[in-house]
Amino acid sequence: MRLRRSLAWLALIIAVPVYAGAQQPASADSTVLFKALDLESAGKYKEAAPLFRAALQTPSSVSALLGLERVYAELGWSDSLLAPLDTLIQRNPREPMYRTVQLRTLQTLGKDTDLRRAFERWTRDIPTDPSPYREMARILLQRNQTSSADSVIRRARAALGRANDLQLEIAQLRAAMGLWAESAVAWRQALVGAPYLEQAAVYALAPTPSATRQAVRQTLLAAPIEVGARRVLADLETGWGAPSAGWEALRPLPPDSASADAWTEFADKAEAEERWPLAREALAAALKWRPTPDLSVRAARAALNAGDAEAAMTLAPLAQAGNDSTRLAQVYVPIHARALAMLGKPEDAAALSGRVDKWLTPATRVALTRTVAWGWVRSGDMIKARAALSAAGVEGDSSDTAGWLALYEGDLKTARTLLRSGAETTPELALALGLVARIRGDRAPEIGKAFLSLARGDTTRAAAEMAEAAERFPDGASLLLLTAAQLRFALKDESQAIVLWQRVVEQQGATPEAPQAELEWARALRRKGDAGAAVAHLEHLILTYPQSALVPQARRELELVRSSIPGNS
Amino acid sequence: MRFWRSFGLAFIAALTLGVRAGAQKLLVPMDDAQQNHLKAYGLTFSALKAGITAEWLLNYRGGSFLLPDTPELRRRAGLDGITIEALDNGSLAGIRNEIAEANMETVPLEKAPKIAVYTPPDAPPWDDAVTLALKYAGIEYTAVYDDEVEKGELSKYDWLHLHHEDFTGQLNKFYLGYRDAPWFVDLLQKNATSARRLGFSNIPALKKDVAEKIRQFVERGGFVFAMCGATETLELAIAGHDVDLASSFIDGTPMDENADRKMDWKRAMAFQGAHLEMSPYVNSMSDIDGHQVNVPGRRQPLGTFTLFNFSAKFDPVPSMLVQDHRAVISDFFGVTTSFNKSVLKPGVTVLAFEEGAPWVKYIHGDYGKGTWTYYGGHDPEDPQHAIGNPPTDLSLHKNSPGYRLILNNVLFPAAKKKPLKT
Numbered sequence: 001m002r003l004r005r006s007l008a009w010l011a012l013i014i015a016v017p018v019y020a021g022a023q024q025p026a027s028a029d030s031t032v033l034f035k036a037l038d039l040e041s042a043g044k045y046k047e048a049a050p051l052f053r054a055a056l057q058t059p060s061s062v063s064a065l066l067g068l069e070r071v072y073a074e075l076g077w078s079d080s081l082l083a084p085l086d087t088l089i090q091r092n093p094r095e096p097m098y099r100t101v102q103l104r105t106l107q108t109l110g111k112d113t114d115l116r117r118a119f120e121r122w123t124r125d126i127p128t129d130p131s132p133y134r135e136m137a138r139i140l141l142q143r144n145q146t147s148s149a150d151s152v153i154r155r156a157r158a159a160l161g162r163a164n165d166l167q168l169e170i171a172q173l174r175a176a177m178g179l180w181a182e183s184a185v186a187w188r189q190a191l192v193g194a195p196y197l198e199q200a201a202v203y204a205l206a207p208t209p210s211a212t213r214q215a216v217r218q219t220l221l222a223a224p225i226e227v228g229a230r231r232v233l234a235d236l237e238t239g240w241g242a243p244s245a246g247w248e249a250l251r252p253l254p255p256d257s258a259s260a261d262a263w264t265e266f267a268d269k270a271e272a273e274e275r276w277p278l279a280r281e282a283l284a285a286a287l288k289w290r291p292t293p294d295l296s297v298r299a300a301r302a303a304l305n306a307g308d309a310e311a312a313m314t315l316a317p318l319a320q321a322g323n324d325s326t327r328l329a330q331v332y333v334p335i336h337a338r339a340l341a342m343l344g345k346p347e348d349a350a351a352l353s354g355r356v357d358k359w360l361t362p363a364t365r366v367a368l369t370r371t372v373a374w375g376w377v378r379s380g381d382m383i384k385a386r387a388a389l390s391a392a393g394v395e396g397d398s399s400d401t402a403g404w405l406a407l408y409e410g411d412l413k414t415a416r417t418l419l420r421s422g423a424e425t426t427p428e429l430a431l432a433l434g435l436v437a438r439i440r441g442d443r444a445p446e447i448g449k450a451f452l453s454l455a456r457g458d459t460t461r462a463a464a465e466m467a468e469a470a471e472r473f474p475d476g477a478s479l480l481l482l483t484a485a486q487l488r489f490a491l492k493d494e495s496q497a498i499v500l501w502q503r504v505v506e507q508q509g510a511t512p513e514a515p516q517a518e519l520e521w522a523r524a525l526r527r528k529g530d531a532g533a534a535v536a537h538l539e540h541l542i543l544t545y546p547q548s549a550l551v552p553q554a555r556r557e558l559e560l561v562r563s564s565i566p567g568n569s
Numbered sequence: 570m571r572f573w574r575s576f577g578l579a580f581i582a583a584l585t586l587g588v589r590a591g592a593q594k595l596l597v598p599m600d601d602a603q604q605n606h607l608k609a610y611g612l613t614f615s616a617l618k619a620g621i622t623a624e625w626l627l628n629y630r631g632g633s634f635l636l637p638d639t640p641e642l643r644r645r646a647g648l649d650g651i652t653i654e655a656l657d658n659g660s661l662a663g664i665r666n667e668i669a670e671a672n673m674e675t676v677p678l679e680k681a682p683k684i685a686v687y688t689p690p691d692a693p694p695w696d697d698a699v700t701l702a703l704k705y706a707g708i709e710y711t712a713v714y715d716d717e718v719e720k721g722e723l724s725k726y727d728w729l730h731l732h733h734e735d736f737t738g739q740l741n742k743f744y745l746g747y748r749d750a751p752w753f754v755d756l757l758q759k760n761a762t763s764a765r766r767l768g769f770s771n772i773p774a775l776k777k778d779v780a781e782k783i784r785q786f787v788e789r790g791g792f793v794f795a796m797c798g799a800t801e802t803l804e805l806a807i808a809g810h811d812v813d814l815a816s817s818f819i820d821g822t823p824m825d826e827n828a829d830r831k832m833d834w835k836r837a838m839a840f841q842g843a844h845l846e847m848s849p850y851v852n853s854m855s856d857i858d859g860h861q862v863n864v865p866g867r868r869q870p871l872g873t874f875t876l877f878n879f880s881a882k883f884d885p886v887p888s889m890l891v892q893d894h895r896a897v898i899s900d901f902f903g904v905t906t907s908f909n910k911s912v913l914k915p916g917v918t919v920l921a922f923e924e925g926a927p928w929v930k931y932i933h934g935d936y937g938k939g940t941w942t943y944y945g946g947h948d949p950e951d952p953q954h955a956i957g958n959p960p961t962d963l964s965l966h967k968n969s970p971g972y973r974l975i976l977n978n979v980l981f982p983a984a985k986k987k988p989l990k991t
Contacts (some may be wrong), residue, residue, distance in 0.1 A: 112866040140865065144953060147745045147852055148865045179750055207959060542648050555650055559964055564704045566960040 033060045036067055045071040056084055062097045069101050073108070081105050096131040107139045115139070123159065130156060130165035137169040146176045164189070168197060175204040181215035188219060191228035198228055202235040213240065221249065227258045234266055243270065247278050251285065260289040267302070276306035284315060293320055300335045309339035329359035337371045346375025350388065370401045378456050382409060400429075408452040410445030412436045428454070431483060439476045446472050447480070454487075463487035467500060478504050478511035485517065489524075498524055505537075515541050515548040522557060531561050594661055595638050595646070596654040599631035600894050605967040608649040609634065610976040611706030616642055617681035617983055618709070625889065625984065627881040628673040629664065632892025632977075635675075649707075650967075674881035676889065682727035682792070682982040684710040687718070687734060687783075687799075689759070696960065697732040698796060698948045702975045705963040718779045719767050723786040727982050731799035733904055733947065735854075736780040736806035737814045738773025741798055741904055742852050744818050773815040780806035787838065788937030794978040798904030800943040801857045805845070808837040816849030824849065834914075838936040839943060843912040858945070859928025860906035871900040871952055874921045874930040876974075887918050889981045890933055890942060895970035900930065902954065903947035908932055921974075931974060942978050949974075 036051035048071050055064035065088065072078050082105060088098045099122045106115035122132035133156035140149035153170055157163045163170060167190035174183035187201040208216050213236075220233040230249045237246035250266055253259035263286040270279035283299035293316075300316030303309075316335050321328035333356050340349035353360075353368040360368065369388060376385035382405065389402055403418025416436045419429060432451065439447070450465035466484035470477040485500035501524070504517035522537035538558040542551055559565045597609050613634045616623050621642075624635040636642050638655060646653045656664070668675055686700055690712065703710050710730075713722060723729060735741045740756060747753040757772075764775040784807050787793050795803060805814060809832050813825040824847060825831065834841040846853040852863035861867035876891040876898070900906070900923065907928035913919075914934070920942075921931035933942045947954045949971025950961050966972065 116866075143865070143868070145863070145865045145868070147863065177747060177750065178752075179747075209959075539648055543644065546647060551650075555648075556964060558648070559705070562707075564707060565962050565964050 033058070033064055033067070036064070040067060040071055045074045049075070049077075053084065056088065061088065062095070065098065065101055069105065078105050078108050093125050096129070099132065100135050103135050103139060107143075127159065130160055130163075133159075134166055134169055137166065137173065141169065141172050141176060144176070146173060149173050150177070168194065168200075171201065172204055175207075180205065180208040180212045181219060184216040184219040187232065188226070188229045191232065192226065195228045198232055198235075201232045202239070205232070205236055206239050208236075210240075225252060225254065227253060227262055231262050231265075234262070238269065243273075243275055243278055247281055250282070255285075255289040257289065260286045264290075264295070267298070271298075271302065274305070276302050277308075280306050280308065280311065280315075284311075287315070296320060297331055297335070304335065304338055304342070307342070309342040312336075312339045325356065325359045329356035330361070330364055334364065334368060334371070337368055341371050341375025341378065344375070344379050346372050346379055346381075346384070346388070349375050366399070370399065373401055373405070374455070377405070377408065377452065380452075380456065382452075404432075404451075404455070407432055407436065408448045408455065410443050410448035412439060412444050412447075413442040431479075435476050435479055438479065439473050441473075444469070444473060447476070450480075459487050459491055463491070463496075470503075478508035478513035478517075481508065482513040482517055485520065489520070494524055494527075509544075515545040515550045515554075519550050519554055519557070522554070526557065526561055534561050593638055593658060594656045595636045595642060596630075596656050596664070597634040597636060597646075598652060598654060599633045599892065601631075602652055603631070603894070603968070604652045605650050606631075606894065606973055607702060607706050607963060607967050607969065607976060609651050610973075610980060611708050612636070612642065612645055612649065612651050613678065613980060614681055614706070614708045614983075615645060617678055623678040623983075625676040625678055625892070625980065626664070626668060626673065627676060627885060627888045627892060628671070629668055631894035632889075634678075635661075672878075672881050674885055674888065676885055676984045678980060678983040680983055682979070683725065684708065684728045684730070684979065685713045685717075685723065685726035686710050686730045686732075687714060688712050688732065689714050698961075698972065699730045699732060699794070699975055701948075701961060701963055702972050703979070705967075706976060708976075708979060715763050715767060715775060715779055718782050721782075723782060723791065724789075726791070728792045728794065728979065729783065729786060731783070731793065731795040731803060733797040734776070734799050734802070735904075736776045736799065736802040737809070737854060738771070738776035738806075739815050739819050739854075740772070742816075742849075742854075745850065745852050771815075771820040773813075773820050777806045777810055777814075781810060784836070784838070784936075787939035787941055790938035792939060792978075792982045793941045794944070794975075795941070796903065796944045796975075797947045798854075800839075800908070800945065801854055801905040804837045804840045804857065805832075805843075805854055808832045808834045808840075809845075810836065814845065818849060837914070838941050839914060839917055839932060839934055840908070840912045841914045843909075854905075857908055857912055858905040859909045859926065860902065860945075862902045862906055863904070871902060871906075872923050872926065873897050874900050874923045876921045876931075877919060885984070886940075886981070887920055887933060889984060890931075890974070890977050891920050892977050893970050893973050894968075898949070898970050898974075899952065901946040901949050901952035901971065903945060905945055907945045908943065944974060944978075 032051050033055040036048045036055060039048035039051065049068065052064045052068040052071060055061070056068070058064065065085075068084070069078075069081060072081050081101070085098060085102045085105065088095070089102065092098065099118070102118050103115060106118055119132055119136045122129075126132075133152055137149045137152045140146075140152060149169070150173055153163060153166055153173060156166055167186050171183050171186035171190050174180070174186055184205060187197070187205065190197055191201060205216055216236070217233060220229040230253060233249040234246035237243065237249060247266065250259075250262055253262060263282045267279045267282035267286065270276070270282060279302040280299060283295060283302055287295050287299055296316045300312040303312040303315055313336055316332055318328065318332050318336060321332045333352055337349040337353055340346070340352065350372045353372065357365070369391065373385045373388040376382070376388055386405055389399065389405065400419055400421055403415050403421070406414035406418060415432070419433055419436065435447065446465065446469040450462050450469055453462035453465055463484045466480045466487070470480040470484070473480065481500050481504045485497045485504070488494070488497035488500060498521060501517040501521040504511070504513050505521060508514055518537050518541045522534045522541070525534040525537065535558065538554050538561065541548070541554045542558070545551065597603070597612060599606060599609060603609060613623050613636065616636050619641070621637055621639070626633045626635055643653065645651075665675070667673070684703070686697070686703070688697060688700065700710070711726070713726075717723075733741065740753070740760065743753050760772045760775075764770070764772050767775055769775040769778065780803050783793060783803065809828065811833070812828045812831045813820070813822060814828055815824060817823045829845045829847070832843075832845070834843075840857055843855045843857045845855050853861050853867070860869045860871075874897070876893055876896050877887070878896070879888040879891065881888040898921070907923070907926075907930050909928050911927065913929070913932065916934060918933045919929045919931075920933055922929040930946070931942075931944050933940065948961055950963075950966045950969050963969070963972065
């Protein structure tokens, strides 16, 4: 109800300036209309109806008619609209809104014969107007009567000698008929004159089956390059699970304000979904046309999150802060310090932080201290990392960063206490907490070494060290092996991942990691085309761990392997 | 090796821990306790396929199944997430007493029927509710089409399913809306080639002959289950065997002006006195369908349909066909959605109807030595299904009451014939 009322107001905002614009100055007529609108918005439909009816005689008759249509619909009196509509049409047969409301009302009332007659009368009265065909086609499409809508559009082509004004309806019709390539052509043409239809085009073309998507792509990518068509394709590709292809649709746009809008909006979505390399690309492209400091900072942060430290420093140079020392300290230095730390230059990061120390807030200072400490960790110098943290005082020594340092040094007792105090929750932290809680002893240098390798970005070594540590610490072996397998999988080393999943399933069958390892193993086998082995493992998982939360996923995988349900197209 | 040893141990543990040891029967409940109704039919079918006798407990807890307690059936139930309950002799006796005293009946199921689905060789299984259901439930079937029917291969099967084939040979009049669509052009060419290869002058001639062979299949004792447009057009093709029913778009000649009068409804299985749609430009075949979904101005809205509650002891056959955990089900469109009561032959059993409407949804009858069942609509879980829509994923509708009706039909031929009491 609230939605309908807000739509009613939207219609009013659109309609009043257009149709009431002629009356100067505001008269008693418009007072009647506004009073009717007030009553309508207060939900007093019965009281509003006579005022709207009275306003039909004024120059605001279109707004009044739309109001009357709304309140009659609320009251269930839509049939009472037909008589005033006949009078209005007789008075001004060329007003398309009267005819549109008439068709809409007849359709609502289910008077199909009268609807067809009203449509025919409209086409006869104004033979050169595309509106009757458009409105009728829309109604038929809403009713899912695609072949009848198609007939109306064919008639329009024959009667008007063109169908340019009906591109939206043609596009919707072709999509409803499953003619995806033809629909894309029509959408592209419709978007030229009506860029606001982009979302409608995306919605209509999103169900295109994968086998036909290439034709849609070709249509939307064809020369000349048009921003609207490219934006639609970018959204479609993202929805189809290929955001990189979405960016490829937008990348070649010529630099101008419309393109910059498209790039920025694409970046907004990429940031929200943490697709950092794409966000960096899109923001960097937008910067070329719109070089604002805010955009450059966003681009630099995206670059950092994408692991591209050098680009981050180029995108947001320190000089951009100008004479604003506070902004330099609060915004630019943290970016550069993090980039330097990532590049293995913690000394430079510390020096940079020191230069702006007097403009730092306490929170930023602590954050920078951690950044420098992480830089030393990445460089492999744990003594300097600890020293950097100690320099920040008691707070630094009791932080979750100190907890990580303790873990890297194999001091599980300290790590257990400090890691729990962290405000951030990351998958790495969850893993570390899970592991230190499970291992009984207080010292585990082998595990520390593995986590340190991970922090340094040496995933291959981390995976190997986790697997080695599993031999030494049977309490955490299944989790260490599963983590090692996940790292191997992330490195696209599926064969080594399978070896590790196999170890979990065969040697650690009673642990909570076993069903997860078996599910991943089965998925890997399915990807390799070994359906028989995948089925065996999925069956084993379901029957061995019937209480596992992974059983529904395993059943679904089993159905996909057996082709008993449609796969993703 | 260790893996398989642990698998074996775990499997044995699962068998012994989940349900009471020493049970003699497994009850597959089909009321709301059942987690996967559709796969439960597959479980029962697999038992029959393995030579095991099952029992169908009509009207007992939604039409439950009773199976012997075997490791293999327990294993399959576990894998598919099917709810089973182990019964000892005492519990079983209690159930049998309850069945004896109420509107319930026990029907032995003895032999898995040999199932054929009439569908083009290259059709994916996802555009036909029956193949979707069979695939999901894990029930084996063989796809047959015009070549197999013309070679007389229907006699190899007990049960034949038809879906949206147009047996009048007009390809569902899709030329009205899709004449330029590549898939329609392809469909037209393939059918025309098939007709020529099999010695027919055009598509309608071939399809009418196929319809005639299906009629003979039923007459000789086969079971036909049809849905969607196949229901109506099969009847039209049989009654109009010697009449030109097709428009010039398909066979080059207009429809016989007197076709309506020339229809021989005595030959038909379910309908009589229906009137053909004479206009080639109206997307309807006749007035058999109550909903006329593709005809502007005639289209009727969807409501709900109610399953008839038969006496299980006196009418076990229709009772089997309506076993469900819901009595009222949401309706769904198809090329043919429903059947007008006014054209039903006397003796047709109405299995489901819409309260107050002039049409019915689900009907059944005998013909010769066989039986037929017609279920209007295309897909019970996609009520507005349109061409190009994504296929229904039944793992998201595993308790679908509409799909259960389809699977009732698959098991019904497995029932041991008892002398009917009425």
